[in-house]
Amino acid sequence: MATADQRPAANDVWLPIPPAEIDGLPAGLHYVHWDAGPDYPADPERCAFYAVPYMKDPETSLRPLSRMSRVRVVQTLTAGVDAxxxxxxxxxxxxxxxxxxGLHDASTAELALTLILAALRDIPGFVRGQDAGEWRHGFRPALADKSVLIVGYGSIGSAIEDRLTPFECARVARVARTARDTVRGPVHPLSDLSALLPDADVVVLATPLTDTTRGLVGPGFLARMKDGALLVNVARGGVVDTKALLAELESGRLRAALDVTDPEPLPPGHPLWHAPGVLITPHVGGPSSAFLPRAKRLLRDQLTRFAAGEPLRNVVATAE
Incomplete structure (x- = not known):
């Protein structure tokens, strides 16, 4: 059997985007394209840098990792790494x-604002009215003068506030894992949620899914929200207790606009599809025309750093 130092050098880079489509990749590495197809483009043992395919089944994307015995970097194209x-x-x-x-800030923040406006102004009701040929006139809530609470104030949460700024909100409050100050005002710790929820007309979830945030939005959280408030989830479905949310929706006390659900994909016949006051989009916060140019820039930057032996950006965990 060959010893470790007799094996060919591990310098393969597995990319989910064809390498020829990414300008400026550093020399000295061997680039292959794999986007979760049935066959591997090269021996996984020679992979040094693995860029995980985007929007693929997690089991498939993780399949080669157990054979990547000399991989040094695993790079996701998602902000969350729970999968x-x-x-x-x-x-x-x-x-x-x-x-x-940073990759999905613009696209996800756009969708968050879209969901807020669509739900408040009852765009789904107007679309159904158009389909039925009905003129559904009347007053609807505006975003202006509303109080918004952003739960999860990383780069996406900050980008959401960027887009809220022109809409004349009465107040924007921010919550993250730890307290800090920003140029816009304080970021409150999670322990302040109970006090902040009753004042929020709109609660936007933009937090990563972690052991701390899984099921964060449960019966107690929802009970603290004011009557008629809107819950917007562009984070992960597991942040919300679906059963508890369904109870609030079916009572008519709360409304929701969800880009992510638990379970996901939401199966046909699930009661969440037809719950009153809910707008659902199929996890499309990231996949937009903004994705590809930003993904290419991220991969080019990380690989340039990797080839030069410089510190990488966005390291969230190191294997032990």
């Missing part, structure tokens, strides 16, 4: 897991 974390145990010691912080 990849189970593979951390199979990565060699010292391998780094990097997320795509």
């Amino acid at each position: 990849v974390l189970p593979g951390l145990a199979s990565m060699p010691a010292g391998a780094r897991l990097c997320n795509a912080r």
Whole structure:
């Protein structure tokens, strides 16, 4: 059997975007294209840098990782890494897991604002009225003068506030894992949620899915929201207790606009599809025309750093 130092150098880079379509990739690395197809483009053992395919089944994307015995970097194209974390145990010691912080800020923030406006102004009702040939005139809530609470104030949460600024909100409050000050005002810790929820007309979830945030939006959280408030989830479905949310929706006390659900994909016949006061989009916060140019820039920057031996951006975990 060949010893480790007799094996060919591990310098393959697996990319979900054809390498020829990414300008400026550094020399000295061997680039292959794999987007979760049935066949591998090269021996996984020679992979040094693995860019995880985007919007693919997690089980498929993780499949080659157990054979990547010399991988040094696993780069996701998502801000959340919850789908990849189970593979951390199979990565060699010292391998780094990097997320795509910043890549989806613009697209996800756009969708968050779209969901807020569409739900408040009853765009789904107007579309149904158009389909039925009905003129559904009347007053609807505006975003102006509303109080908004953003739960999860990373780069996406900040980008959401950027887009709220022109809409004359009465107040924007911010919550994150730890308290800090920003040029816009304080970011409150999670422990302040109970006090902040009763004042919010709109609650936007933009937090990562972690052990701390899984099921965060449960019966107690929802009970603290004011009557008629709107819950917007562009984070992860698991942040919300679906059963508890359904109870509030079916009572008519709360409304929701959800880009992510638990379970996901939401199966046909699930009661959430037809719950009153809910607008659902199929996890499309990231996949827009803004994705590809930003994904290419991220990969080019990370690979340039990797080839030069410079510190990588967005390291969220290191295998032990």
